Amino acid sequence: MKYTKENYQKVVDEFTPKNKKLKNFVLAYIFGGGICLLGEIIKNIYVSVLNVPSDEASVMSSVTLVALSALLTGLGVYDDLGKYGGAGTVVPITGFANSVVSPALEYKREGYILGTAANIFKLAGPVLLFGYFASFIAGILSLIF
Amino acid sequence: MKKIGKQTFVIKGDVVIRDTYTIAGKKEGEGPLKDNFDMIVDDSLWGEDSWEKCELKFQQTAVENLMKKNKIDKNNIDLLIAGDLLNQIVSSSFAARALGMPFVGVYGACSTMALSMGLGALLIDGGFAENVICVTSSHFCSAERQYRLPLEMGGQRHMSAQWTVTGSGAVWLSNSGSGPKIKNVTFGKIIDLGVKDANNMGAAMAPAAYDTLKQHLLDTKKEYDLMTSGDLGTVGKNIVNKMFNEDKMSIEDKYDDCGTIIFDIEKQDVHAGGSGCGCSAVVFGSFLYKKLLNGDIDNLLFMSTGALHSPTVSLQGESIPGIAHCIGIER
Incomplete structure (x- = not known):
């Protein structure tokens, strides 16, 4: 072979199409911002229409978004949003819900226990683990100081 | 020896590609080759309850219809050479289970079609077989699932990423008859x-x-x-x-x-x-x-x-x- 591992990468870079970064940034901003705006609207509805206290309304708004995302994942819509929204649909809490529901659906065919239950955190697992670990560290620190 | 140069085997006798049968998925059926396929299946599950079962149905049907189209009996097929992308090449072996022919499963990732046809040609030219069927398949959903992420996971595909073809192609090789x-x-x-x-x-x-x-x-x-x-x-x-x-x-x-x-x-x-x-x-x-x-x-x-x-x-x-x-x- 006339190429080596070292000089072949240059050839690969020459012909590999670049992702449209600017377009992706703008779309991520719009989709991510849109999801957060929706969260605010839901919260305000809880506060003004249902007279829920503001801090509780925030939690309820998050739960509503998670439920909405799970529903849209099940209906096969969220992955289409993700195609355009990119990081804008991955980073908000709705993206987390999508990453839990999508393997749950995918592995249902292998049974509820060894399929869905065993694989449901396949994508979200690292987030949960490091989340638990970070809260453990924070707990220790608050105990000491 | 029937080998020339460094890596090429020469077929001295007749290895005729008698006929082919192709089944394509919906997206492929909407593409530029839509009028060339023998069958187009619009449903990504084709009535089955999993994508793996759907893919093996693609492969099994391709072989069955190839034989039906040419009125050949399975007892006249000396060997079925097949492969696919899934773990344990399940689409091929489970399709072969239903087809009931002597079966060799091969894996060469996406190189499997030329691999199986090459092996079939050598066996026929060597005088070990008269009729061989070669078949491979892939399915977008079963491949995504095994190699990448769950289908409903929202995200962006890289511009250099490719789209796994849903489809199966079967080829009948023979030591007699007419054809390429x-x-x-x-x-x-x-x-x-x-x-x-x-x-x-x-x-x-x-x-x-x-x-x-x-x-x-x-x-x-x-x-x-x-x-x-x-x-x-x-x-x-x-x-x-x-x-x-x-x-x-x-x-x-x-x-x-x-x-x-x-x-x-x-x-x-x-x-x-x-x-x-x-x-x-x-x-x-x-x-x-x-x-x-x-x-x-x-x-x-x-x-x-x-x-x-x-x-x-x-x-x-x-x-x-x-x-x-x-x-x-x-x-």
């Missing part, structure tokens, strides 16, 4: 130039495609009306052209890639093109085979290209080895 004939077979070496990006399979496979193609041309000293690679997509195809241009043996006007033929790259949102075992199988069985039958081309160098990618060893830091096999066909 396999004249030589070149099995390739595994070439790995260190590409680790699973979203850029075309770049991972291109060096192997170049290596096999060049060796075949050096071994046989033949000129072809058309040379096709299996599923390099736009990225890999451009790299192969660059490599041949550097050698001052430009093939651009006679070379194409099944992954860029099967889809309308601009309109069908497939990024770099089609891929998968089914890609070269359905393009050969429909479009290319018809070109040979019609006399649009007198000869064809058909190559399938495989990225021997494993999600497990990839995570362990390994790169993606490439392989390519080709067969020379004359009408």
Whole structure:
């Protein structure tokens, strides 16, 4: 072979199409911002229409978004949003819900226990683990100081 | 010995490609080759309850319909050579379970169609078999699931990523009858130039495609009306052209890639093109085979290209080895 591992990468870079970064940034901003705006609207509805206290309304708004995302994942819509929204649909809490529901659906065919239950955190697992670990560290620190 | 040059086996007797049968999925059925397929299946599950079961139905039906179309009995088939992309090549072995023929399962990732046809041709020319059926399949959903992420996971595909073809192509090889004939077979070496990006399979496979193609041309000293690679997509195809241009043996006007033929790259949102075992199988069985039958081309160098990618060893830091096999066909 006339190429080596070292000089072949240059050839690969020459012909590999670049992702449209600017377009992706703008779309991520719009989709991510849109999801957060929706969260605010839901919260305000809880506060003004249902007279829920503001801090509780925030939690309820998050739960509503998670439920909405799970529903849209099940209906096969969220992955289409993700195609355009990119990081804008991955980073908000709705993206987390999508990453839990999508393997749950995918592995249902292998049974509820060894399929869905065993694989449901396949994508979200690292987030949960490091989340638990970070809260453990924070707990220790608050105990000491 | 029936070997010439470094890697090419010459078929001295008759190995006739008697007929083919192709089944394509919905997206493939909306592409530029839509009028060439024998059957198009619009439902991604085809009435089954999983994508794996659907894929094996593709493969089984392709073989059954090929035999029905030509009124051949399964007892007259000496060997079924089949492969696919899934773990334990389940689509092939489970389809073979229902077909009830002597079966050899092969794995060469997306290079499996040329691999199985090459092996079939050698067995027939060696006098070990009279009739062989070669078949491969792939399914977008079962491949995504095994190699990438759950389907409903929202995210963006890289611009160099390819779209796994949903489809199956079966080919009937025989030592008698009329049709295009396999004249030589070149099995390739595994070439790995260190590409680790699973979203850029075309770049991972291109060096192997170049290596096999060049060796075949050096071994046989033949000129072809058309040379096709299996599923390099736009990225890999451009790299192969660059490599041949550097050698001052430009093939651009006679070379194409099944992954860029099967889809309308601009309109069908497939990024770099089609891929998968089914890609070269359905393009050969429909479009290319018809070109040979019609006399649009007198000869064809058909190559399938495989990225021997494993999600497990990839995570362990390994790169993606490439392989390519080709067969020379004359009408």
